[in-house]
Amino acid sequence: xxxxxxxxxxxxxxxxxxxxxxxxxxxxxxxxxxxxxxxxxxxxxxxxxxxxxxxxxxxxxxxxxxxxxxxxxxxxxxxxxxxxxxxxxxxxxxxxxxxxxxxxxxxxxxxxxxxxxxxxxxxxxxxxxxxxxxxxxxxxxxxxxxxxxxxxxxxxxxxxxxxxxxxxxxxxxxxxxxxxxxxxxxxxxxxxxxxxxxxxxxxxxxxxxxxxxxxxxxxxxxxxxxxxxxxxxxxxxxxxxxxxxxxxxxxxxxxxxx
Amino acid sequence: xxxxxxxxxxxxxxxxxxxxxxxxxxxxxxxxxxxxxxxxxxxxxxxxxxxxxxxxxxxxxxxxxxxxxxxxxxxxxxxxxxxxxxxxxxxxxxxxxxxxxxxxxxxxxxxxxxxxxxxxxxxxxxxxxxxxxxxxxxxxxxxxxxxxxxxxxxxxxxxxxxxxxxxxxxxxxxxxxxxxxxxxxxxxxxxxxxxxxxxxxxxxxxxxxx
Numbered sequence: 125x126x127x128x129x130x131x132x133x134x135x136x137x138x139x140x141x142x143x144x145x146x147x148x149x150x151x152x153x154x155x156x157x158x159x160x161x162x163x164x165x166x167x168x169x170x171x172x173x174x175x176x177x178x179x180x181x182x183x184x185x186x187x188x189x190x191x192x193x194x195x196x197x198x199x200x201x202x203x204x205x206x207x208x209x210x211x212x213x214x215x216x217x218x219x220x221x222x223x224x225x226x227x228x229x230x231x232x233x234x235x236x237x238x239x240x241x242x243x244x245x246x247x248x249x250x251x252x253x254x255x256x257x258x259x260x261x262x263x264x265x266x267x268x269x270x271x272x273x274x275x276x277x278x279x280x281x282x283x284x285x286x287x288x289x290x291x292x293x294x295x296x297x298x299x300x301x302x303x304x305x306x307x308x309x310x311x312x313x314x315x316x317x318x319x320x321x322x323x324x325x326x327x328x329x330x331x332x333x334x335x336x337x338x339x340x341x342x343x344x345x346x347x348x349x350x351x352x353x354x355x356x357x358x359x360x361x362x363x364x365x366x367x368x369x370x371x372x373x374x375x376x377x378x379x380x381x382x
Numbered sequence: 383x384x385x386x387x388x389x390x391x392x393x394x395x396x397x398x399x400x401x402x403x404x405x406x407x408x409x410x411x412x413x414x415x416x417x418x419x420x421x422x423x424x425x426x427x428x429x430x431x432x433x434x435x436x437x438x439x440x441x442x443x444x445x446x447x448x449x450x451x452x453x454x455x456x457x458x459x460x461x462x463x464x465x466x467x468x469x470x471x472x473x474x475x476x477x478x479x480x481x482x483x484x485x486x487x488x489x490x491x492x493x494x495x496x497x498x499x500x501x502x503x504x505x506x507x508x509x510x511x512x513x514x515x516x517x518x519x520x521x522x523x524x525x526x527x528x529x530x531x532x533x534x535x536x537x538x539x540x541x542x543x544x545x546x547x548x549x550x551x552x553x554x555x556x557x558x559x560x561x562x563x564x565x566x567x568x569x570x571x572x573x574x575x576x577x578x579x580x581x582x583x584x585x586x587x588x589x590x591x592x
Contacts, residue, residue, distance in 0.1 A: 211472075211506045218474035299474040300504030300512045 182374040185326040192323055193378060197291065201278045203236045204293040204308045217243065217297050217304055222260075225252045229306070238308035239290065243297075244270065245304055256286075269294040270305050282378050284332055285309065289342035314343045321345040330378070400536040401562040404569035407530045407546050409576050414530025417450040418548040418574060419516050421523035422534055423557070425541035434521060438462055438489075439503065439513055441469045444584065446503055446513030450549060452523045453515060455498050460489040470506035477501050477517055500549075510582035514549045539563050546572035550579055 207213060216228035225243055229252055233241035243252040244264040253259040264270060265285065272279035273294045280293040290309035296302035317328040329344035341349055407418040434454040440447045442464040453459060461482060463469050468484040477499025482491055484507075495501065495517045505511035522542075524532040534544075543557040552575045560568055 209509065214474065218479065298504075298509070299472075299502065300509060301502055303474060 239311045240309040242307040317343040418526040420532040422542040475501040510584045548576040550576040
């Protein structure tokens with residue numbers, strides 16, 4: 125009869141009551157907690173550092189990017205200004221012969237690698253356009269640039285024309301005072317994005333929008349470029365760094381012109 | 383000799399019933415405007431004009447001198463180069479396009495200005511060089527001085543349209559009609575919206591000269 129009474133008294137094979145066991149358990153739990161906490165903190169710190177590094181890199185990249193853009197712009201402006209002061213060019217423009225003018229625009233534009241060449245009168249009326257003859261006789265689509273060039277001798281801006289993105293440079297044809305305005309447009313395509321990518325180490329995409337329309341992609345170094353959400357508001361001169369899938373991206377406003 | 387006497391006599395005769403006219407030209411801000419041209423076009427036909435005297439626009443110290451020249455239609459103009467370097471004078475203006483390729487000293491060609499209008503001169507190798515020739519259909523013209531004053535002399539009596547022009551004017555001004563009698567010497571005032579001239583950069587002479 126003593127046997128059944130002895131059964132409840134039988135201790136489990138892990139003796140919780142033993143001091144040694146309790147200590148071990150305590151330290152195991154503590155270790156897990158400490159490890160867990162440190163893992164959490166390290167992850168947090170790493171991600172914080174990564175975020176800061178990426179942010180810094182993007183910021184630095186943006187500075188280089190902007191510098192490159194402005195240098196590129198200055199190079200184009202200088203080239204176009206030199207071109208327009210070529211005597212033969214001015215002489216050909218002064219002939220007022222539309223065939224000759226179109227031909228010299230093509231010839232001289234090709235020297236600089238321009239994609240579209242336009243000649244506008246001092247009254248902002250298109251006199252020749254190497255891409256679209258229908259524009260002749262209509263008013264020049266970017267009068268703001270003529271206004272700026274009037275004051276500064278040259279002007280340039282990113283513009284959208286027929287859905288394509290161009291860097292447009294406007295300079296006067298001087299004989300020796302202005303007799304017309306010449307606009308040379310250089311398309312911003314994947315090649316331009318690639319060049320910027322090689323120099324900045326950043327993936328570069330160019331997108332534009334008119335007012336509240338969805339963003340339209342013009343050029344990119346990525347096969348599947350991240351297009352900003354159509355709703356996203358992107359006021360000019362503000363710079364935003366946002367996570368985008370597994371990448372980080374920074375949207376930089378290049379131009380607020382049309 | 384007899385021709386000289388005749389000329390003197392005709393001048394005296396002209397002076398007997400010739401009037402003069404003063405014009406003051408100011409800019410939009412009311413400041414006197416130099417280098418403006420004032421000219422009088424007779425209301426009635428003046429008759430066949432005599433061959434106007436030659437004029438010249440020189441190049442000196444890498445500038446055109448004078449900055450503004452006014453000539454009558456039919457005037458021949460020479461462009462002597464007084465610099466030790468060459469100049470290449472050209473005009474693309476509708477009134478008289480021409481080109482005198484690199485030369486120095488005597489003008490290799492004379493240019494006949496046979497149409498009224500503004501001719502803008504440039505030098506192909508010196509971008510800052512600029513000058514104007516205003517070709518007018520009359521022998522009665524004058525240029526304003528530093529005080530904006532111009533005096534037309536020896537105007538035969540009659541009705542005239544007095545025009546004022548300046549190379550920097552933004553818009554042509556309306557002519558003013560006057561009727562001149564021998565003793566009268568009216569004065570007119572013109573206001574032209576002409577911004578100040580902005581000369582282009584002219585590289586300074588260095589030790590190498592030019």
